[in-house]
Amino acid sequence: MACFLVPMGEAIATSVVQKGMEKREKKVSGERTKNTGLNWSRKLSWLNKLLWGGTILLALEHVWHGEVVPWPPFLTAMENPADVAPMLHEMATIGVAMAITVTVVWAIIVMIAESKVKAITEAKGTPVSGGE
Amino acid sequence: MWLIITALAAVITTAIWYVKAPEDKYKLGLLSLIFWGATLMWFVDHVMAYLTEGGEFFEINLDATLLGFSVIILALLVWLIVLLVSDPKGVLKRVLKGQRVFQGKVQQVDFVKSRVQLEKE
Numbered sequence: 695m696a697c698f699l700v701p702m703g704e705a706i707a708t709s710v711v712q713k714g715m716e717k718r719e720k721k722v723s724g725e726r727t728k729n730t731g732l733n734w735s736r737k738l739s740w741l742n743k744l745l746w747g748g749t750i751l752l753a754l755e756h757v758w759h760g761e762v763v764p765w766p767p768f769l770t771a772m773e774n775p776a777d778v779a780p781m782l783h784e785m786a787t788i789g790v791a792m793a794i795t796v797t798v799v800w801a802i803i804v805m806i807a808e809s810k811v812k813a814i815t816e817a818k819g820t821p822v823s824g825g826e
Numbered sequence: 827m828w829l830i831i832t833a834l835a836a837v838i839t840t841a842i843w844y845v846k847a848p849e850d851k852y853k854l855g856l857l858s859l860i861f862w863g864a865t866l867m868w869f870v871d872h873v874m875a876y877l878t879e880g881g882e883f884f885e886i887n888l889d890a891t892l893l894g895f896s897v898i899i900l901a902l903l904v905w906l907i908v909l910l911v912s913d914p915k916g917v918l919k920r921v922l923k924g925q926r927v928f929q930g931k932v933q934q935v936d937f938v939k940s941r942v943q944l945e946k947e
Contacts, residue, residue, distance in 0.1 A: 697871065698867070701867060740859060743855075743856055743859035743860060743863065744859050744862060744863035744866070745863060746860075746863070747859055747860025747861065747862070747863035747864055747901070747904075748860075748863030748864045748866065748867040749863075750860070750864075750900065750901075750904060751832070751860070751863075751864035751897050751900060751901060752864060752867055752868070754893075754896060754897055754900050755828065755868075755893060755897065758893050758896065787874065788870065788871055788874050788875075791870050791874060792866070792867040792870045792871065795866055795867075795869075795870050796863060796866050796867065799862075799866055
């Protein structure tokens with residue numbers, strides 16, 4: 695019904711955070727960032743691409759199935775008060791599960807990438823500094 | 827069916843990206859992440875629908891197949907727009923400036939002069 699709105703909300707939030715991170719990293723280029731080559735804005739850009747990509751394609755599926763229309767209130771479930779509660783339930787279950795799954799997969803990707811970069815840095819013999 | 831088609835597109839795009847890596851001039855990383863994002867979300871949707879409602883896991887019919895191909899087209903369209911806006915080869919920039927590359931050298935094209943020459947001929 696409108697499950698894609700939950701990942702979309704997360705995508706908006708992470709996009710804002712990523713932009714903020716980019717500005718911050720430009721101002722303060724820390725030692726750790728220089729050594730690992732993986733900064734937070736880059737890592738968040740992967741999450742944003744996963745979330746926005748999924749949201750856009752799921753939106754098309756909802757349009758295809760007539761659940762989203764180009765005129766207000768945009769969601770056909772909103773036209774009938776009886777459909778609002780099931781829609782919110784779907785968002786709270788499937789939508790939240792989608793957002794969590796994508797975020798968990800992204801966290802695994804980040805962990806693997808970090809460990810690979812760490813291994814490369816250690817092999818080169820340059821110490822990784824900056825443990826907070 | 828759209829889940830299968832999108833997952834297949836994600837695998838193919840990731841394989842092509844890996845072959846070309848670490849260079850990602852044509853933003854294939856973006857395209858593969860778009861496909862993976864949608865694949866993950868639809869996978870969760872299918873699993874939850876299967877657990878709660880039962881029935882068939884994959885919807886295999888003409889409508890679902892057409893939706894699958896429409897999804898691929900939309901993803902390619904988004905990727906193409908991002909690619910053209912970022913213009914990694916600088917093609918659009920050169921076209922707008924009226925330049926062309928001839929034998930590896932950038933040349934300025936005088937459109938007015940070439941038009942006059944064509945009219946004379």
